[in-house]
Amino acid sequence: MSYSGAQRTVLCRFDDLQDPGSRGVTLQQGDRLLDVIVVRKGRGVYAYVNSCPHTGSPLEWNRHEFLSPDKRYIQCAMHAALFRLADGGCVAGPCPGTSLTAIAVAVESGLVVLQPVTPAAGVP
Numbered sequence: 001m002s003y004s005g006a007q008r009t010v011l012c013r014f015d016d017l018q019d020p021g022s023r024g025v026t027l028q029q030g031d032r033l034l035d036v037i038v039v040r041k042g043r044g045v046y047a048y049v050n051s052c053p054h055t056g057s058p059l060e061w062n063r064h065e066f067l068s069p070d071k072r073y074i075q076c077a078m079h080a081a082l083f084r085l086a087d088g089g090c091v092a093g094p095c096p097g098t099s100l101t102a103i104a105v106a107v108e109s110g111l112v113v114l115q116p117v118t119p120a121a122g123v124p
Helices: none
Strands: 009-013 021-029 030-039 044-049 073-075 082-083 091-094 107-108 111-114
Touching: 009 091, 021 044, 044 107, 044 111
Parallel strands: none
Antiparallel strands: 009 111, 021 030, 030 044, 073 082, 082 091, 107 111
16 A cells, blocks of 8 residues: 555555564655565654665565564565664674665554655755
């Protein structure tokens, strides 16, 4: 599920995510598609581009399965690198010091929504 409303893009329903849990979503970005991971831990929700910083490969094991067996980390299916849920930082595997590419999201009225990107000060 992914659709654009008048002011927002909804990625999924918050309650559709287990705690902890994850799901994949595909966003339309102009004329291209962007695969995204949405992750829940407690009341927190995080989103990342579905691409390993080491190989560029998709991260999921099976559809909507991105987490390690203990559900403490996002785990790359290609080489088992582990990434923190809350910030996407690599904690184990061949890509130390790197992170998943974060996407700003929030929960509004029970929906996980994409937050608008605002340019940094001084950037045209």
